[in-house]
Amino acid sequence: MIMRPNPSLPRIYLYKNPVDFRKSFRGLAAMVEHEFGHNPFQGELYAFTYRQRNKIKCLFWEDNGFVLYYKSLVEEKFKWPRPGDELITLTGEQLNWLLDGYDICVMKPHKTLHFQSLG
Numbered sequence: 139m140i141m142r143p144n145p146s147l148p149r150i151y152l153y154k155n156p157v158d159f160r161k162s163f164r165g166l167a168a169m170v171e172h173e174f175g176h177n178p179f180q181g182e183l184y185a186f187t188y189r190q191r192n193k194i195k196c197l198f199w200e201d202n203g204f205v206l207y208y209k210s211l212v213e214e215k216f217k218w219p220r221p222g223d224e225l226i227t228l229t230g231e232q233l234n235w236l237l238d239g240y241d242i243c244v245m246k247p248h249k250t251l252h253f254q255s256l257g
Contacts, residue, residue: 145230
């Protein structure tokens with residue numbers, strides 16, 4: 139059995155700056171509330187990384203309590219966006235790609251082209 143964040147989660151936010159991983163779910167929820175101005179009890183998932191980018195913590199509220207998902211890599215690092223103040227919005231599928239080691243910053247679909255004629 140593989141335990142993963144559900145790909146159909148409605149809203150996922152990725153925090154680009156490294157976070158002190160001594161923070162528990164309470165510390166991360168307070169960060170969501172005070173730094174981002176979001177309500178941590180609305181069921182949105184927040185993903186954080188450690189300074190060395192070999193760990194991820196995901197926090198979300200599920201009905202009656204917080205769920206904390208934690209993954210620590212043994213040898214590699216997660217492909218994390220460059221530090222910055224803003225949150226990045228992801229889909230559940232993109233979050234799982236990140237957990238699998240893909241660089242989500244370069245995963246862009248082909249651009250849509252619009253033509254009026256062949257000539």
